[in-house]
Each structure stands twice: as structure tokens, then as C-alpha cells.
Amino acid sequence: MITLVDSSLRDGMHSVRHQFSPEHVAAVAAGLDRAGVDVIEVSHGDGVGGSSIQYGRAAFSDAELIEAAAGGVARARIAALLLPGIGTLRRLTEAQRLGATVARVATHCTEADIAEQHIAWAAEHGMTAVGFLMMSHMIDASQLADQARLMESYGASVVYIVDSAGALVPRTAAERVAALRDALLAETAVGFHAHNNLGCGVGNALAAADAGATWLDGSLRGLGAGAGNAQLEVLAAALERSGHATGAELFPLMDVAEEVVAPLMPRPQIVDRTALSLGYAGVYSSFLLHAERAAAKFDVEPRAVLMELGRRRIVGGQEDMIIDAAAELADRTAPAQTGSSPGA
Ligand SMILES: CC[C@H](O)CC(=O)C(=O)O
């Protein structure tokens, strides 16, 4: 049985510049709950405590949003994402008090060790502790399995492969899931979080399920960073057709996607050339809007900025380097100043 996790109200926050209101959250959460989705993730796009100049200011606090989601559901569990260093235990305590029962603790894929305190706290305080290994395309399957084992040793009962850049394809996604499945205890679940930058979001999630992942993320209408996540209603239908049961009911899921989420979207989640460049270059999906802004400011191509970020292997938390890369590209492409006038 697959545990379906909706990220529209967290990853989707990147796409709406963290502007969802408690009313939006309550309406989406209620629709997901009616459709039988197991877990609903809510917070700033960069997790609790993410609202800042660096990551983007949210219109409402995480507390207001989590409370609204918890008030809108009868059976779904509410999840809060936390990145150690951005979110703190105080934020996690608050999220739990307001109704979150699942803690998703996210680190860069090579830095599981910074999650120990938060995963252990969540597990000890009765939350479902989930480890979230971001930018998982950057290391190979066996290195990823080592990092996953660390998270498990801290108390995580689920460990995720997070394809933050949407850079994996079905084969590389499945290899990573299989490695974690082999390395972890039978009672530890493996999760997969897809981005659709290479057009493989749903396909990767299906491949992950075939390889043994039982927690799968998606977003209604794909609402999420970059080209978006695996489109949840499509994923639910495709999982059912490929023989993986979910507790979700397809038509109510389609309805909340179409009637509640679609009208809230500033633009459709398509694989345009900028989003495709994220996947191709292996760049964090949430860098999309930052890179577009920096490119406009320095009059360079967003694609060129993203390719440069990929070359520099920039990771989450280094958003300031996006401006740096755009400025440097502008310098490189500016006509050389010779000091002499043409024809002199
Ligand atoms: C910074 C949080 C990030 O958006 C988490 C996530 O969804 C991902 O890495 O894909």
C-alpha cells in the first residue's frame, strides 16, 4: 500500500512565492482529506522558519498555515518540513502543538548527520520522523544508502530520496530506491519526491514504487518548484493502473485539483526551456524564480545562469550565489572597454 503525500501547500509555496493564505490552505487540505490523501505537507516552501529575505517572505506564518490545515481535515495527517539551520526545534514543537504529526527533516544528500537532533526529537515526541535527502542525483546509490542508514539510526521511520533538481530518470531513480531498500531495516519505509523538469516526474515515482518505495510525494496540478512535482492526481491514477494501491479516490482528487488549486496558480506548471534547464543542469528546482529575477536584473539568459549554477554545484542555502553567477555572466558577456572610440 502506498502512502500518498501531498506537497501542494509546501513545495507549491515556491510557485506562489509563499503567498498562500490560511483560507487557501484550509480549502486545499479539506479537498485532499475528502479524497483520502494520507499526508498533507504545509509550510513555507523552504520549511518552517523559511520566511526571510534569503528564501522569500511568506504572507502568513507557518503556525497560521499549519493550524488552518489541521482545522480543515478529519483524517489526513499534517506534515511539517524542517531544514536544520533554517528551522529550529522550537518551530517543530510549535508545529506539533498546532496539529502536525509528521516531521520531514531535510538535509543535503551528503549531510544526513546534521539531522540527528531533529529526527531524534520528532521520534521521541511521538511524531512520524521522516528523513529527506535532497539533491539525491548528486551522489551514487551506495553513498545515498549510507546517508539513509544514518537517518534511520537517528530514529527516522521513513527515508526519502529527494530529486530536488528533477535530474533523475526512471532508471537512476529506481537504482537509488533499490539501494536504500537493501540497506535499511524492513520496517523503515523508503520515500520518493519527484520534480518534473525532465518530464519524468510521474514516471520516476512509478519506477520508485516498482523498486520498493512506499511513500510517494506529489502535488495537485503539479504545483511545486521548477516544472513542479509529480502531478498527484495523475500519479494516483497511474499507480492504480500499475497495480499499486493508494487510499485515494481519483475523482474527488481531480476535482480539488481542477476547482480549488488550478484557479490559485500564477502560471501552469510546464516544462518550458528554463525549467528543462534545471533538470538538465542538475540545479535545485526552487532556484527557478530566483534565477529568472537575477537574469532579468543583469540582462542575461536564465538558462545560462542555471547552467552556470550547475557547473558550480550550488546547493540549497546558497541562493545568494545565484545573483553572483548572473553578475559574473553579465561581466563576461559585456563588450570589452578599450578606452578608445570606434574609428579613432
Ligand atoms: C528547500 C526545501 C526544498 O524545496 C525541499 C524540496 O522539496 C526539494 O528539495 O525538492
Ligand SMILES: [Mn+2]
Ligand atoms: Mn521539492
